[in-house]
Amino acid sequence: MSNPTANVKLALEELRDELMATYDPSKPCVTVCAGTGCCASGALEVKAALDEEIKKQGADVHVDIKITGCRGFCEQGPLVAVLPTKIFYTKVKQSDAAQIIAKTILKGEIIDKLLYKDPVTGEKITHETDIPFYKEQHRILLHDSGSIDPTSFEDYLIVGGYKALAKALLTMQPVEIIEEVNQSGLGGRGGAGFPTGKKWQLCRQAPGTEKYVIVNADEGDPGAFQDRSLIEANPHSVLEGFIIGAFAIGANHGYVYIRHEYPLAVERIKIAINKAREHGLLGKNILGSGFDFDVTVQMGAGAFVCGEETALMASIEGFLGEPHARPPYPAQSGLWGKPTNINNVKTWATVPYIINKGAGWYSQMGTETSKGTTIFSLVGKINNTGLVEVPMGISLRDLIEKVGGGSPSEKKLKAVQTGGPSGGCIPESLWDVPVDYKSLGKLGSIMGSGGMIVMDESTCMVDIARYFLNFSRFESCGKCTACREGVTRMYETLDYITRGYGQEGDIEQLEELCKSIKAGSLCGLGQTAPNPVLTTIKYFREEYEAHIREKTCPAGVCKELITFYILPDKCTGCSLCARYCGDQAISGEKGGLYVIDPDKCQRCGVCREVCNFDAVVVR
Amino acid sequence: MVNLTINGEKLAVAENSTVLEAAQQAGIHIPTMCSHKDLTPYGACRLCVVEVKRNGRTVVTTSCNTPVEEGMDVTTETEEVNATRKTMANLLYSRCPEVPAIQRMAASVGLLQPSFENANPKEDCILCGMCVRACDDIAQEHVLGFVGRGMDRKVTTAFDVRQEVCDTCNKCVTYCPTGAITHLEAPKIGLGFKKKAHTWKVARVIFQYTTLLVFLGLMAATLFNVLQPLTVNIFSRLNPLQALVAPLAGRDLITNYIPALLTVVLTIVFGRVWCGWFCPLGAVFELFGRKDRHFKWQNMRKLKYVILAVIVVMAAFGGLAFMWFEPITVFIRGLTAIFKPLIQYVQLDKKKDFIMPGFQWFAIAIPFVFALLVNIIEKRFWCRYLCPLGALVGLGSKFSWIKRFVNQDSCVKCGECATHCPMGAISPENDFKSDPAECIMCMDCAEPCPKLAITFPKGQLGGWGYEFDPGRREALGTIGASAVAVGLLSLDVGNVQAAKKSVLRPPGAYYNDFLSKCIRCDQCIEVCPTHYIQPAAFEAGWDSLYTPIVDPFVGYCTYDCTLCGQICPSHAIPLLTLEEKQNYSIGGVGWAQVNFDTCIRCMTCLDECPYKCFEEVEVEGHKGVFPRVRDDANCVGCGVCVDVCPKQEVKAVVVFPYGKVPEEKYKFTKYTKA
């Protein structure tokens, strides 16, 4: 594409140069993480306190302050980092503001009590990059999350934003872009890992001039929050990738489909879009390339199934959010019956990096079949819960034990559930597998959108399966028999089992159902909903059998199957449990032995929690 | 054209076809419950799964919404496909365990019991979405849609507000595979249809019971003699069976029966409405008994044709021996047997004087009681299996202009209609159609039909070809039974001829071809104010069962009464003026004769005889003066003399049928006062 303005310095670049000229990288900057997690633990109050202290102590000239998107280490929030030294304070309170300004900013001292303490070594760690949680990660998409103000266009420019857009639009042909993405081996981050380049190509080749592109930011899995964090932290990166993709595909209109339960993300992407439009990065003749593109933000009502591409498009069109059969694929007949390309937030956000650094750079990360990095939300029974970005191919064990920091208690870790309700449980014994689409698929699980729930001995696998199926049964759109009826029936069977009504043959019936539902379901929801059941049966069959045959719950979770019992040799007769018991089920003499009346006991477990001598056990 | 392989068979189908259509074209059956040729494929039920190989990939997918592709290889039954299909069937069956269409579908894939229990076993919607698509594609109304997710999904209108168009449009109804469509709570689909059907049903019920009340009113009027007899016998006169056989057997045009033509016309237009709308006995049967079919030998329904045919054949030979089986007579006799004595008892001043009638009297109610008893087996058992009148109007209904019609495009064979049919006329074996000869046009089946498939349209042809059509066997049965009956009569088995001559008949009947006209309705007995007319058992021959005979030992003929002749619908008892009835050669019953051996010469008969028939005679070998009926008297056999004769056990005066008056045993001479 010959461009008359190609050798004229772009206004964009001029702005960048201007900004860079005034930007002093050595000037201290206090960044307050304002991801949803940190906000919940009081980050905004901390920011206000810091602002006040800066004024009070007259530090304005010495320091900048800004809020950033999620830094990922939500467990330890609110997080405050001081740039450029990357001094990293965790669990900061309002009352700490004065000290941070007085000591760290003005004097360069480190406040010991706010530092992160390694739970394993007990060592205090000063710098963000030294914390094991971050050390083991490979942050590309999340690289700038902690340093830029998500509402600031300028911040994004300073870190090199929209360079890729200029490069793509002004120096590359659409086919070249597609080829580059193809070469990079980028797979869709929405869960299935379908090669993004191939998908774009199909859409580009589809006949017709009216085409659409969509950002899928519906993210409905319980426990997953990467897309939201990414948009909240760095919305421009998503937008940049989106515009490049639209250009490559030949679409002139795009939709960002985002659930309305993410108001902050909605706000930030809208700000980003407006800023981009102001600077001529959206609208007519972008960067003088002759390419027109604009974006509409469409809010979803928060149905999991609306993350499925065909349902999502139906929802945009104003119809009931239910999937339809493919073919026709969206690339043939998508939104409003036109060729449409839909990608996940992370997929779009990866594109600028590939354009900037090249397909070769990207494809050297990861495994044979899965390239690049991916983001997980690590939650459950581990020390470091939060958002992590790791290269594909890292072993589950490294991910959980090194990045995640292992179990926070004495209890042994037992399994990890990947991919949320659509994924499966992988037992500890198999954690040496590399994390990529293929390997997880082989184990009966999926990458999915990247939720990862770590479970220890105190988790009942039947109960976990029941929990996920409960989610799926309510989130099934109800269109097809397999999913609507089948998932409900599976849930019922699991519910019976956890309540002690399991019968011989239930496991086989479940397996049978799983198989048919996988084969018979219309969309991915039903096709993957049996995964939690299948994998837990596969790897933890003995737990099912214990529930069914012995009517016991080995993990001590299923209320109907457990009894609380006070060990006589451990009980000191302190009476604490009896005082806490809401059902007056515990009786005894102070100083003597206390006993639990199983008929009165409601199995709430409060006695076990309050007992200081571990005398209360579950049998 | 696109070339593909289905189950190893190569075929070419039109572009844009689906795999399901291609399979159907190849004659391969794939079960489905959510696809229809008129509607856009949807893929909800998942029953139509097949295995598809294309571009080296093998997937199990639904055939209804998978477009054919060049070189595709489809297998409609593999282990996985069958297992998946069976599970889908199981899930649907578990959702709607009581829907016959689902039960059949499940059975067709080898599933006889659902594996799971549904909290609401009455559920009948499988959420196939056909109605929603019909509303969009066919009706273009866009009022129906899905709301809710997962198990909470349901079909309804926006905000559950009923839409007026749903009262009448009904385009979706045809497509619903289960019948749930008209059960949807908010949309109230087909309300207009149902309201209309309900109105007809209510109209019918009102009409039917009004008819019953009118009938009972006429009965009461007869019993109390308050109405003109010509109106009280209207149910007989409208009766086409009586109108057919009485003139046939009596070889006489009986003008009384002209109203029956109206029934004929009604039957030809509306079918067997006589039974469903008019017949008072039918109305009684409607009050209890089980609907639908329960009796094992349904084929016995053809028996009624044999009964009818035998009656008609007998009539052709001049006999009406089995007319006591005619339903109106059955009902009249049943009521007469009970109410006549009852009223008499109530009216008596001295209850002591009441004489309880004997078995022979109550025997006239046997058919009525029998008909009520068998009604317990099945509602309208009589009408289904036995009624000769029903058989007659039934045959007429086979040609009727209006008939019950089941729209087979809509019918889902749920059988709901059959459970409402008081006649059990609806045949589960024959697509829930009904033989017009069995259908009594009660219209009870239209409203409950969830598919609004049942209508009563005009111009329906084809009344023949149903399961209970009378056939050769019935013809043979008729010939056999009629031959036996006619044979017995003509061979005079049981001395029928002599027995006939030995009884007294009501006034004027003696001079009439009485037995060829009497339809055994016993209304003469009912109306006779003095109980002079009584029912016969077998004393006048077996073919005279329930015919009226007069019994001077019970009553007498009132001098100025001609009610029996007026009420007789078939003129078996001739309609006489008072003068005619009082003339023994026109309206006579018989001749009275005094038995001189037992007469106590009280002369009460001589004093009381309204016709002044008696003279005084001296009898050879007897002392004193005796009463005797003059040879030239106008003795009509009214029986007053017998009635007043004080001898209790053996009356001293007896009425004999004309021609049966015995010779005087003793010589006598007329006594003249000295």
Ligand SMILES: Cc1cc2nc3c(=O)[nH]c(=O)nc-3n(C[C@H](O)[C@H](O)[C@H](O)COP(=O)(O)O)c2cc1C
């Ligand atoms: C039930 C269901 C839920 C889904 N939810 C999401 C989602 O929340 N976000 C997403 O990006 N993709 C989701 N997907 C995957 C999309 O259908 C689609 O594959 C994806 O957006 C394609 O983008 P990609 O190629 O970048 O992965 C979901 C799929 C299913 C079946």
